[in-house]
Amino acid sequence: MKQQFKQWLLVAVSKQLLGWLLLSSVCLLLAGCWDQRELQNRHIALAVAIDVADGSETEVETFVQPYGGKQFRLSVQLLDVAPTQGEQGGGSGNQTYVVSNTGRSFLEITRDMYGQLGKIISWEHIQVIIISEAALEAGGLDQLLDWFMRDSKMRWRIHVYVTPGDASPILAYQPPSGEANGIFLANIARNNLKNPHIASGRSDLGFTVIKLDNKIPLVLPKIELTDGIIKVSGVAVVKNNRLAGYLNEDETAGGRYILGVEKSAIITTRCRDHPEHILAFELFRHDTRLQAHVSGDTIYYTLDITMYGQIGEMGGCTEPNDHNTSNPDYIRKLELQFAEEVKQSVELTLKRQQEQGADGLNLGRTLKIQYPNKWEEVKERWNEEIFPKIPMVVSVNVNIFQVGEHK
Amino acid sequence: MSIFGLSGANGEWRQVGGKIRLSGILLVVLISIFIGGCWDRRELQDRNFVLAVAIDTADAGEKPGQSQAAKQTETFVQPHGDKRYRVSLQILRLGQSGRGGDGDSQQAGGDSGKNGGKTYVLSNTGQSLFEIVRDTLGQSSKSLYFEHIQAIIISEAAVRQAGLKPILDLFLRDAEMRWRIKMFITPGEARPIIEYVPPTKEAGGIYLANILRNHPKNIHVAGARTDLGNISVMLSNKQDMAIPRLEMTNNIVKSNGVALFKKDKFVGYVDEQVVAGAKYLRAAEKSAIITVPGDSPDEVVAFELFLHDTRLEAHVDGDTIYFTLDINMWGNLGEYQTPGKVKGAGDPAFVRRIEVKTAEEVKRIVLYGKDTCQSMGVDILTFSSKLKTDHPKTWAKVKDHWDELFPYIPLVVSVNVVINQLGEHK
Numbered sequence: 001m002k003q004q005f006k007q008w009l010l011v012a013v014s015k016q017l018l019g020w021l022l023l024s025s026v027c028l029l030l031a032g033c034w035d036q037r038e039l040q041n042r043h044i045a046l047a048v049a050i051d052v053a054d055g056s057e058t059e060v061e062t063f064v065q066p067y068g069g070k071q072f073r074l075s076v077q078l079l080d081v082a083p084t085q086g087e088q089g090g091g092s093g094n095q096t097y098v099v100s101n102t103g104r105s106f107l108e109i110t111r112d113m114y115g116q117l118g119k120i121i122s123w124e125h126i127q128v129i130i131i132s133e134a135a136l137e138a139g140g141l142d143q144l145l146d147w148f149m150r151d152s153k154m155r156w157r158i159h160v161y162v163t164p165g166d167a168s169p170i171l172a173y174q175p176p177s178g179e180a181n182g183i184f185l186a187n188i189a190r191n192n193l194k195n196p197h198i199a200s201g202r203s204d205l206g207f208t209v210i211k212l213d214n215k216i217p218l219v220l221p222k223i224e225l226t227d228g229i230i231k232v233s234g235v236a237v238v239k240n241n242r243l244a245g246y247l248n249e250d251e252t253a254g255g256r257y258i259l260g261v262e263k264s265a266i267i268t269t270r271c272r273d274h275p276e277h278i279l280a281f282e283l284f285r286h287d288t289r290l291q292a293h294v295s296g297d298t299i300y301y302t303l304d305i306t307m308y309g310q311i312g313e314m315g316g317c318t319e320p321n322d323h324n325t326s327n328p329d330y331i332r333k334l335e336l337q338f339a340e341e342v343k344q345s346v347e348l349t350l351k352r353q354q355e356q357g358a359d360g361l362n363l364g365r366t367l368k369i370q371y372p373n374k375w376e377e378v379k380e381r382w383n384e385e386i387f388p389k390i391p392m393v394v395s396v397n398v399n400i401f402q403v404g405e406h407k
Numbered sequence: 408m409s410i411f412g413l414s415g416a417n418g419e420w421r422q423v424g425g426k427i428r429l430s431g432i433l434l435v436v437l438i439s440i441f442i443g444g445c446w447d448r449r450e451l452q453d454r455n456f457v458l459a460v461a462i463d464t465a466d467a468g469e470k471p472g473q474s475q476a477a478k479q480t481e482t483f484v485q486p487h488g489d490k491r492y493r494v495s496l497q498i499l500r501l502g503q504s505g506r507g508g509d510g511d512s513q514q515a516g517g518d519s520g521k522n523g524g525k526t527y528v529l530s531n532t533g534q535s536l537f538e539i540v541r542d543t544l545g546q547s548s549k550s551l552y553f554e555h556i557q558a559i560i561i562s563e564a565a566v567r568q569a570g571l572k573p574i575l576d577l578f579l580r581d582a583e584m585r586w587r588i589k590m591f592i593t594p595g596e597a598r599p600i601i602e603y604v605p606p607t608k609e610a611g612g613i614y615l616a617n618i619l620r621n622h623p624k625n626i627h628v629a630g631a632r633t634d635l636g637n638i639s640v641m642l643s644n645k646q647d648m649a650i651p652r653l654e655m656t657n658n659i660v661k662s663n664g665v666a667l668f669k670k671d672k673f674v675g676y677v678d679e680q681v682v683a684g685a686k687y688l689r690a691a692e693k694s695a696i697i698t699v700p701g702d703s704p705d706e707v708v709a710f711e712l713f714l715h716d717t718r719l720e721a722h723v724d725g726d727t728i729y730f731t732l733d734i735n736m737w738g739n740l741g742e743y744q745t746p747g748k749v750k751g752a753g754d755p756a757f758v759r760r761i762e763v764k765t766a767e768e769v770k771r772i773v774l775y776g777k778d779t780c781q782s783m784g785v786d787i788l789t790f791s792s793k794l795k796t797d798h799p800k801t802w803a804k805v806k807d808h809w810d811e812l813f814p815y816i817p818l819v820v821s822v823n824v825v826i827n828q829l830g831e832h833k
Contacts, residue, residue: 175548176498176500176527176528176529177455177498177500177501177527177547177548177549178500179548183548184548185548186548187548187549188544188545188546188547188548190548191544191545191547191548191549191550193550194541194544194550195541195542195544195545196541197483197541197542197545198544198545224480225480226476226477226479226480227476227477227480228477229477229480229481229546230480230546231480231481231545231546232545232546233483233542233545234484248483248484249483249484249485249542250483250484250485250486251484264541265541266535266537266538266541268485268486268487268488268534268535268538269487270487270488276569277569277573278487278488278534278535279535280535280537280538282537311580312535312537312577312580312581313535313536313537313576313577313580314576314580315535315573315576316569316570316571316572316573316574316575316576316671318570319645319670341486341487344486345486403580404579404580404581404582405579405580405581405582405584406579406580406639406643
């Protein structure tokens with residue numbers, strides 16, 4: 001009996017001990033602080049600019065490379081975690097600063113950059129990559145983006161911009177709103193929902209990677225900085241990793257109408273009776289269908305767009321006139337006029353893209369999905385021979401529901 | 408059996424009750440999802456509030472050294488129209504004031520950097536204001552909210568291009584715009600005015616709008632019935648109107664006088680005295696200071712108006728149309744300056760003399776205002792609407808040639824002033 005009790009006690013104690021041990025070891029592991037690195041001990045990179053190295057950098061700002069030559073200049077914008085008042089240029093708004101380095105391999109450049117920094121760089125929060133036109137010419141898009149695609153720290157929703165000028169001054173720009181520059185730049189792209197002059201959301205790093213892998217032409221939003229004014233408008237067309245040209249604001253909007261990726265838009269037309277006045281339609285909703293058709297050897301496309309919206313602005317035509325917005329007949333006339341404008345805008349964009357020989361409108365993909373056999377036949381000749389001459393039948397229908405608060 | 412029957416019914420009841428309860432819970436959950444109302448929320452700090460809008464000609468303020476490239480960046484390729492207007496938006500800078508302090512100037516912000524403090528300015532050029540505003544999103548990290556616009560400032564040059572209507576159409580049509588937005592016309596460039604940082608450090612747009620709210624105490628400011636809503640009504644009725652004039656020189660911003668419009672066409676500016684005259688005539692004044700000479704010409708007496716009773720009446724006598732204006736004013740002797748003498752104002756005879764002089768002065772100002780408006784052919788005196796309500800038949804007869812008649816309409820003015828008090832000190 002006594003023996004039994006002892007044994008039971010032993011088991012009970014060892015069980016209890018085991019439990020305690022388990023508990024404390026779980027605590028040790030769960031806390032997860034064995035490799036902790038506090039926020040203030042990281043440099044958070046917000047934006048990256050890629051330029052060609054023009055020899056203007058100081059000798060300290062670079063390093064001796066075994067291979068590759070000084071081809072690119074990589075500038076990295078870092079978040080100032082604890083900005084002190086009046087630190088730089090008397091501005092308290094300076095939440096960021098820029099470091100740069102030159103070389104060939106971006107990974108090598110960034111690692112050498114640690115020689116200028118007190119902390120390691122965290123890349124997880126990059127918002128934008130800005131590529132200068134010259135760097136795009138020199139490197140090709142796939143080479144420039146390789147590290148960003150390969151490194152596990154890079155997010156797919158990073159915005160990629162192309163600038164005709166130098167890229168690094170854009171990182172040094174202080175937004176008037178006082179935001180951190182990288183976040184400011186990324187958020188401009190988010191305004192594409194209201195402004196069709198900005199490339200659609202399908203132009204970020206993730207979509208760009210997919211298009212690069214599929215070897216199809218792509219568009220990237222264009223950013224410009226002149227005399228302290230920063231602006232995102234229009235797109236750069238990239239074909240075979242090189243710049244094929246730019247589309248201006250109107251053509252960018254046309255491209256978005258074709259792809260059906262516009263959310264809102266302002267479409268203007270001249271007043272028939274008073275050509276010096278223009279009227280504006282505000283798009284609320286649309287139904288866009290792009291269809292490929294194959295008829296024997298001929299490939300053609302039909303684009304059917306139905307738009308719903310309201311009159312956004314009347315030109316204030318000189319009185320007396322018959323512009324009575326409460327008259328349905330007049331509204332029907334305006335609908336036809338706006339539909340014609342959309343059609344012209346779409347056709348203009350198609351023509352420009354065909355001149356550039358770059359199918360940034362995904363017409364090839366549409367054919368591939370709808371007529372895979374035909375695509376197999378033509379895919380070799382698509383970009384050079386077929387796309388530049390492809391016909392598109394455009395039919396646009398505009399419905400004006402409202403005329404605004406004031407007739 | 409009966410027990411079984413009962414328990415069966417009970418079980419059924421339990422089943423039904425359970426269903427009701429379940430659907431009730433589902434309903435509560437569903438309702439709470441919808442009334443949360445947060446599916447499309449957008450926080451305050453994620454909006455760019457536009458506080459003021461300045462409209463210039465597209466080439467306004469161009470300096471010889473200015474680069475063409477910057478102008479190119481600030482605009483866009485239009486399918487239609489030309490570069491007619493430059494729209495500048497004053498945007499509230501959120502979350503910055505606490506850290507900035509006074510010398511919060513943005514060195515790299517370019518032109519917009521000039522305006523430190525609580526706001527900054529974005530500009531863009533084009534013809535359709537709506538198109539311009541949407542394209543400006545390419546310069547802004549957040550979408551623009553127009554619900555809180557306080558003031559619209561239009562330069563004279565911009566309004567001379569094609570009148571007022573093309574400029575105001577967007578503001579009248581868009582649902583985001585309020586009718587109580589204050590309007591100004593400036594003879595110079597409009598953009599520097601919204602870049603101006605008020606000495607009070609208020610946000611610029613709020614400061615500008617509040618200038619006009621002082622109109623009940625300042626007879627020189629035309630703040631009554633001149634905001635966007637009133638202008639909308641007058642534009643639709645094809646009436647003439649006055650819009651306050653705003654001027655900025657040497658970093659001093661002041662609203663003085665008004666710009667007169669015939670329908671939507673700019674005619675010219677008139678001074679503070681005309682504004683005062685028109686306000687007396689339309690009974691739009693709440694308080695006023697009227698100065699007259701005292702017994703000797705170097706003395707000045709100021710009458711402070713407290714209360715008035717003003718009646719404008721249209722009269723038709725055969726083919727003649729004339730108006731009568733009867734004004735009764737009650738007030739205070741506000742100030743009595745007698746250089747080099749010690750003199751009280753306690754003499755009742757003296758007070759009566761001042762009353763008569765003040766009445767004469769009011770009459771003179773009213774007639775000066777009326778004559779000026781008539782010579783410019785702009786009926787801001789409400790003569791036409793008065794005739795229309797009082798004598799609709801006569802109005803129907805004359806309305807087609809009212810423009811020709813208006814400059815010659817006579818007005819008979821009779822003013823009576825009563826001074827009730829002399830102030831705290833005799």
